[in-house]
Amino acid sequence: METRVALIGIILENTDSVQELNNILHAHNQYIIGRMGLPYHKKNINIISVVVDAPQDIISTISGKIGKLKGISTKTAYSSIIS
Secondary structure: OOOEEEEEEEEEOOHHHHHHHHHHHHHOHHHEEEEEEEEEOOOOEEEEEEEEEEOHHHHHHHHHHHHOOOOEEEEEEEEEEEO
């Protein structure tokens, strides 16, 4: 199956959703290349970057599930290389 590399950018404004977010990421951990989280205490938010290598439908599923969580916004950037 063809895969793409994508960066899922997540801004977490509601820490009540952290467990659900971690559950989603854990369920798809076989596609995750790496992740980095930065707490921004001044604004009381967390910024998380998750890099994945997965089929297009899996990337959309992950991003869509995360985007539905309360207090979380997400955007995804895709590599143009499909392999």
